[in-house]
Amino acid sequence: MAVASVPGKVILIGEHGVVYGQPCLSVAIDLRVGVDIERGKEFSVNGRAMDGRRHTYIKYAIDKLWDDYPLHVTTFSKIPSASGLGSSAAITTATVACLLEMKKSFSLEEVAKKSFEIEYEVQKGGSPNDTSVCTYGSAILLSGEKMDGFIWEISKGERRWFVHHIDAPEMKIVVGMTGIKSKTPMLVKKVKKFVKYSGFARELTERIGTLALEGADDLKNKDFVSLGEKMNEGQNILHTLGASSPELEKLINASLRAGAYGAKLTGAGGGGSMIAITDEPEKVAIAIEKAGGKAIVTSISNEGVKVWN
């Protein structure tokens, strides 16, 4: 019997580039997911029989990590699904944390590793970014080489990612949700096609990586003006790569007009959410709502996965 709580995430700079091993800068946010696992009469989730289509990540985690008595899983989430805020990574990470705790083999690295493997297998690709942020909290920088703050590394095929911790400053983040589902595997596939056949697109993913590395220094130095400029350039690139949408652009433009330092889509895009950094979060939140989005003001969560039994 175990209970786990895990934060959602936003990517400040680096989505899509990170799939090709480019650096990516993300932070955990104060919107959390909870998972409770207890012995059950049959395998079930929130009172319904466990089903591979409805409960894909949970079932995958149980199939991979559990070969004992039936389990009853209860979930609670403050993160809307397919919103670009890491809900599937958070549910996966919380489920894995509970199962490892019940098997007495919990460690942060094991949670991060197993959660990534599950996400990778379910989504047939992707990077360990989201599951690492959900596991460790605070700010995380993924890159293709080992740097200060190194925590762990993992390879998949020809890719190798090094995961680093960054001490995150106090910072308000405004999330603007479009209400349109963001389908990560589909978006990753779409961008991959572009990158495969176009040298220009490959160069753009490299530029995203440079911006993420420079943005990590800005975050450490609390230089939000400079970080915002990099986020804006990152957004232009994501738009060019085909990851943005008219609904996202509308909320991003409204945030910038309201004085945000930087605004961009977060996660896979195509819908889902955008984020803005600003020292006037309420003003930006109102601008997002007026432009038709749903705004949430959140801050960085220094706490990653927490588990109790």
Ligand code: MEV
């Ligand atoms: C999704 O939150 C971020 C992407 O870069 C995919 C991934 O890293 O797995 C689009």
